Amino acid sequence: MTDQASNLRELMGRSRDIRVISIASGKGGVGKSSISVNLAITMSRLGSRVLILDADFGLANIDVMLGITTRLDLSYFLKGEKTIHEIIQLGHEGVRFISGGSGVSELINMSNEQLNSLLSSIVRIDAPIDAIIMDAGAGVSDTIMQILLASSETIVVTTAEPTSVLDAYALVKTIVKRSPTHPLHVIANKCEKISEAKNVQTGFVNVCGRHLGKNINPLGLISYNHDITGSIKRQIPITVSDPRCETAKEFETIARAILDMPVKNESGGVLSRVFSRMLGART
DSSP: OHHHHHHHHTTOSOOOOOEEEEEEOSSSSSSHHHHHHHHHHHHHHTTOOEEEEEESTTBOOHHHHHTOOOSOOHHHHHTTSSOTGGGEEEOGGGOEEEOOOBSOHHHHTOOHHHHHHHHHHHTTOOSOOSEEEEEEOSSOOHHHHHHHHTSSEEEEEEOSSHHHHHHHHHHHHHHHHHOTTOOEEEEEEEESSHHHHHHHHHHHHHHHHHHHOOOOEEEEEEEOOHHHHHHHHHTOOHHHHOTTSHHHHHHHHHHHHHHHSOOOGGGSOHHHHHHHHHHHTOO
16 A cells, blocks of 8 residues: 555656544544534634545445435445546535445445555546545444544544543554554543543543553534434534534634644555645645
């Protein structure tokens, strides 16, 4: 994959920073996909051109959460029936997305060669993009690790539940073992009590620093909101259905914090640097 990325970089003469963010969790059910969608929408409102890659291959739900029916997903690319550009769909607020498909065996059983081909094709997308958000699957499988370490930074999502925190720690430990310099952030989601969430987030950051020697950036908190469940059922993201609610304001705070940070592609995976050269050269 390194040789392939090197060859791709040689194709472009000028570069621009592209933020490639992977959203991850140690376990399912923590709201990772909801954060991916609402964060993308908020970043788009703030002027960033965003593409979501639903990287929970074969178990994808980004199109469902956006309320957009599409028959096109990554399986069409893997079978050679469509190009990457042809399966990009347009969502709310100008956010583009690529569906990872649901219940598609070709995606669930994707080989390393197919994954590398997919990521390499994405960097060739002929579209103006400032940020790519990759909604990865939960856990620490080899495929998930490849996706996370191909990004310029990873946001780890957890809740205040002990099992969620422990699984998030296991995920961070695995990432640090494979790439000690990979930039990591943490978001505490579904917070019923802000004080409790802050304590959980602070404790998580401290434990990762003490036991793993890793500096984790506490990116923000998302309060528990009954309307989020309703918005998911209605297939309308909360930042669209109620853009003035407290949760939408929390997403804006997080989005602004992300956009204010420099892109450290030199610390991310090799493909994040390819993203910068290939996508950034087209405006």
